[in-house]
Amino acid sequence: MTLQAYQKKAANCWAGCKQRHTELMANPHLSGGQKLAVHYFTVAMVLFMAQLLFGLLAGLQFIFPSFLYEILDFNVNRMVHINAMVVWMLYGFLGSVYWFLEEESGVEIVGLKWGQLAFWILTGAVTVVVLVYLLIQIGSGTDTSLWLINEGREYIEAPRWADIGIVVVVLTFFYNVAATFAKGKWSGIAGVLTLDLVALAGLYLAGMFYVTNISIDQYWWWWVIHLWVEATWEVLVGCIMAWSLMKLLGVRRKVVQTWLYIEVALMFGSGILGLGHHYFWIGTPEYWFTIGGFFSALEPIPLVAMVVHSIYDAGAHRFKNSNHPALAWIIAHAFGNFLGAGVWGFMHTLPQINLYTHGTQWSASHGHLAFFGAYATINIAFFYLAAQQARGKVWMGGELANGWRWKTAAVLLNLGVMGMTVALLIAGYEQSFIERAVEGSTWAGYFAAQNHPWFMQAMVWRMVFGLMTAAGGGLLFWDLLEIGKGEQRPAAVIDSEAVAQ
Amino acid sequence: MLIEPVALSDFFLSFFSAALIILLATVYAALYAWSKISGHRKFEFAAWLIYAALLICVGVFSYVNHFNDYWLLLSLLMVLGYGWMPRFIWKLCAATHDADTHHSHQSGDHHD
């Protein structure tokens, strides 16, 4: 294609986006907060695609080490891969909260204009950060590099200027949420959500300073990573789920809120001190062995509780559901969370075995399934709920036009992630065995494990399943843009008694 | 030394028994709940059978992970916790939803 052809294509694409945006802002089915939520969801999906793309590039480099060597090195691809993941999850959560804020509080969002401005600032900042990651990549060993280019701390690599921007945006978001609830109805969900957001923002500060001492560095770094992922994010998702259950299945508020509190007690009770399982080998004292080990064994309890509860509900009620894709993704969440966080987590968490599995592909295996099962699935489920509402509360149950698309996307994504997880598990098993136990973690031992046929084949299989996941992701994006268009049947009406206090 | 690491030859046993502990604890919980819902004794029997298997797994896991003195409390915690928790959660479900079902039956208004 010539340059002009590309320019024309880009112009068409831009016009298409603008057209969609105009349509969105005129959508009569959505409230102001919900329109803002759709903005967040759209960027979340774009970032999800970026996560898949850079995951594929990084995965390929395991098989072909000279691929993009000194152009886009592994560290760059991997950084974009995990950062895109963290940010699209957060975009999904923020969007979901904006989505239900008005219905839950009973009033219009206070300071919506500021929320909208914050969205554009955040999205602009994310774009700049990613461009700097890709084009500048690294700097010299000075404070300036940490402020402007990259902080070089896994998951929270964003340079310091962006950290400050993120805090400002989160504060705006917090203002929207707290002020709206304060003006309207203050419910149990509102209380948990508001406090959880304070914790979420406060914890980020623990990752915003530089220290020379790497033990202290990693000590606080885990406060952000662990206490986000295994505590505050879980509770945030709990709030989103609680609201969805009330809204979609008509479960009574009192029941939902009681269970939200039970969940908070179980999750924070096991999760906060479960932080100890990251403090085995970073220089921290030995008592973390005991604390980390014991609380890690408690972490599966909320998962067991969910199983019992869902069977109880299935027996007590016969729910009619008019959003099959969302329901399918909630089921995927239940299984993915249980396997990824529960089974995969417990297999390598105790110090007696973690001595050998720490810092191997075990963590990658666990990470892929746990993030997907616990968070990606729930975001996708919410995107489908939003799509249903945006298309005018249409039927999205059986006999849906082009229903093959969401089903195929779900199968490809779930099988793909599961396949990658198993491949990485085999690689991790081999690595803990050969590199860690037999060879004692020397560099020669590391490479002996990396060159082992089990490892090499596992990386090929990971690639195969990675491509499957990417295909599923692309199909999902397409489906979300199209599903329910032209559908005339209305969704089943849910008893709204639940929504009233 | 606060811990004695798993022996190289026991790696597989450690991973496998750990995975089974979580899986069996869940299957046990599910079967227990299902026996309550369906009222069939056979599910309760199956639940106990699974629980027995869970006990074996906790035993194997504790053995290969060289649990001694206070680490044995963790084994106890798993045996009692995973056994009792589903029952407690079930009771909690029944108690929290009680007003719920009661209310809907009375008014004949099924909100589902």
Add this chain to the structure above:
Amino acid sequence: MTEQSPPRWASETFWKKTAIWVTGGSFVLLVILSFDSMKQISAGGPRVPAYSVINKDISYRFDKAKQRYQPTIGEDAPLFGKTLSEEEAEKLVDHGKKTVQAKNCMNCHTLLGNGAYYAPDLTKAWLDQGWGAKESREQMMVNFLLDPEKNARTYGSNRKMPNLDITPPEAEAIVAFLKWMSSIDTNGFPHNFIALGEEDK
């Protein structure tokens, strides 16, 4: 609408209070433990040596009493032949740490076992036998960091470290950081690691 209220132990208020107490209690405990941990892992404390440890010979040996591997600090062995004061040593290690962050090392390597898994763990990189002999180690490390492509150590994997435009002062600082990091007591991680110079002991 008449409602049967659930028993107290299953009521909303009971669980609300429980959630608050459990969360608050766990958090307070975490804060107390964090104070103690900070005391123990400050540089110069019992578990993380002062930065001037880079003036000494560092090794890693099996400790019979603790039944695990443990860093050991030996005689004088100044890095690059210069004995540094505590302030000078801290400045050098600090420069090294900053460079390690600015060059995004953690997204290929692991440090203390945390990071990415595309390249070897750096926790005990200073002590690795791959450097051949203690006498030539410092220079080999610097040369490697300055031109990793030419001095590639891929062990047949073809995975080469890219050239990260590291300057000679940065390279020396990174070596100082790695030397200091190898002296941290990591509770026996990595296990079974035979340090350079410990082969026949």
